[in-house]
Amino acid sequence: MTTSTMQPETEQSNDPEAALTALQSAPFILVVDDEPDIRELLREILEDEGYTVETAENGATAREAHRQRRADLVLLDIWMPDIDGISLLKEWSVDGQPPMPVIMMSGHGTVETAVEATRLGAYDFIEKPLSLAKLLLTIEHALEADKLARENRGLRAISDAISEPIGKSAVMQRLKEQVRKLAEHETWVLMIGEPGSGQRILARYLHTNSPQHERPFLEVHAGSLNGAHAQEELFGVETREGKINYGILEQVNGGTLYLNEVAEMNEQVQASLFSALESNQFYRVGGKQPVALNVRIVAATREELEQLVEAGKFRRDLFYLLNVVPVQVPPLRDHREDVPELLSFFTNLYVNKESLPYRHFTVAAQNRLRNYDWPGNIRELCNLVQRLLIVGSGTEIDADEVDTALGSQKQMFETGGFRAGFDLPLRDARENFERAYFEFQLEKAGGSVGKVAELSGLERTHLYRKLKSLGIETKKRGKEKV
Numbered sequence: 001m002t003t004s005t006m007q008p009e010t011e012q013s014n015d016p017e018a019a020l021t022a023l024q025s026a027p028f029i030l031v032v033d034d035e036p037d038i039r040e041l042l043r044e045i046l047e048d049e050g051y052t053v054e055t056a057e058n059g060a061t062a063r064e065a066h067r068q069r070r071a072d073l074v075l076l077d078i079w080m081p082d083i084d085g086i087s088l089l090k091e092w093s094v095d096g097q098p099p100m101p102v103i104m105m106s107g108h109g110t111v112e113t114a115v116e117a118t119r120l121g122a123y124d125f126i127e128k129p130l131s132l133a134k135l136l137l138t139i140e141h142a143l144e145a146d147k148l149a150r151e152n153r154g155l156r157a158i159s160d161a162i163s164e165p166i167g168k169s170a171v172m173q174r175l176k177e178q179v180r181k182l183a184e185h186e187t188w189v190l191m192i193g194e195p196g197s198g199q200r201i202l203a204r205y206l207h208t209n210s211p212q213h214e215r216p217f218l219e220v221h222a223g224s225l226n227g228a229h230a231q232e233e234l235f236g237v238e239t240r241e242g243k244i245n246y247g248i249l250e251q252v253n254g255g256t257l258y259l260n261e262v263a264e265m266n267e268q269v270q271a272s273l274f275s276a277l278e279s280n281q282f283y284r285v286g287g288k289q290p291v292a293l294n295v296r297i298v299a300a301t302r303e304e305l306e307q308l309v310e311a312g313k314f315r316r317d318l319f320y321l322l323n324v325v326p327v328q329v330p331p332l333r334d335h336r337e338d339v340p341e342l343l344s345f346f347t348n349l350y351v352n353k354e355s356l357p358y359r360h361f362t363v364a365a366q367n368r369l370r371n372y373d374w375p376g377n378i379r380e381l382c383n384l385v386q387r388l389l390i391v392g393s394g395t396e397i398d399a400d401e402v403d404t405a406l407g408s409q410k411q412m413f414e415t416g417g418f419r420a421g422f423d424l425p426l427r428d429a430r431e432n433f434e435r436a437y438f439e440f441q442l443e444k445a446g447g448s449v450g451k452v453a454e455l456s457g458l459e460r461t462h463l464y465r466k467l468k469s470l471g472i473e474t475k476k477r478g479k480e481k482v
Contacts, residue, residue, distance in 0.1 A: 071100050086113070099251075107129070186210075188324045197377040257298070438472055
């Protein structure tokens with residue numbers, strides 16, 4: 001097989017610490033090819049381009065490399081002496097798709113082979129002799145597509161459109177500066193704040209400003225890990241036949257894992273997670289060999305974790321492991337001067353994203369909203385803007401319309417026992433509010449749990465558990481809509 005000589009120009013860093021950081025955050029590519037010249041040529045080119053590379057000369061070594069570490073991308077030759085690449089692609093696939101982008105390579109490919117590879121989930125098919133320009137461009141596109149697919153899985157498009165915390169108040173400027181400084185280091189962060197105050201946006205902002213910004217960012221609601229398959233979800237599964245289903249920790253390896261509402265994890269999950277994070281390694285369910293772990297944890301909670309620790313409801317060792325740097329996320333009522341900017345931002349966002357008619361908040365309406373307490377924080381403001389754009393008419397939103405919208409909201413809180421719950425312990429008062437909130441949302445959504453999950457920002461299985469814990473029976477509303 002002929003190969004062209006390719007000499008990419010690179011600059012080498014003389015800073016060992018910077019080089020190590022770049023190596024840890026670089027995408028990991030596995031090259032599988034039985035021709036030594038091609039393997040080493042690809043290693044040299046890809047390493048010069050800043051990737052971390054491992055090579056395998058046959059199917060057996062490729063299987064072992066696949067078992068040891070999840071690659072971000074695989075370059076897979078079709079014709080090899082022990083097993084062909086198409087068979088490996090089938091073997092590695094889970095639910096009909098490989099767990100990472102796979103680019104097939106062949107010097108003797110046919111149209112039928114290319115079609116078969118694509119049908120089995122391969123990202124692309126490249127013929128030998130390899131074109132450097134095409135190869136590098138295909139790798140770049142494949143990695144970007146995979147990153148977006150994983151990051152957007154279960155995330156809402158509206159919140160993803162916010163690239164950084166919104167607001168020019170002194171409170172928000174100090175908060176953003178603190179997060180940017182933390183981003184420069186690999187320290188773990190615990191964000192404490194009321195629901196809807198913007199913890200996820202801050203977590204994404206921290207990741208975007210970190211050296212690992214090219215690596216995955218993955219959000220997981222900690223309460224969703226309490227099910228029967230929590231271990232499989234976190235750590236993955238390895239069968240006796242060598243089939244591997246990578247878990248959350250391997251999917252986000254090298255990047256940032258955002259654990260939302262970390263206090264909702266049960267004791268067993270807390271213990272398993274602590275063991276993995278403390279030792280920087282874990283075992284897949286059914287696996288015999290440890291898997292190295294390199295992940296940054298950003299945890300968020302509305303709870304006072306120290307109180308839960310003292311009450312025996314949260315592991316002390318896990319608390320100290322997560323609470324390296326605590327960040328207090330202020331409620332919206334503590335930076336009310338940002339309300340006009342938030343109103344403008346979400347108005348333009350919904351007009352552009354959902355093609356809603358543009359409506360302008362009058363100065364009186366803005367002033368009314370600046371003086372509102374916002375118990376639901378930024379999420380409540382976002383939902384209010386959306387509702388006013390959908391149900392209102394005319395080009396202006398005046399103070400009377402705002403008062404009407406806030407009045408119905410206030411009535412919902414009061415009839416749900418929210419005001420009357422001020423004399424209750426915090427946990428009981430919050431339970432009363434959550435019950436009233438979900439009752440209201442279910443009525444508004446006509447009993448559709450799917451719609452309520454979307455509106456509340458909760459993963460559906462977690463929402464079902466939440467409704468059950470609150471004693472809310474969805475079936476009583478007639479035939480449940482999902």
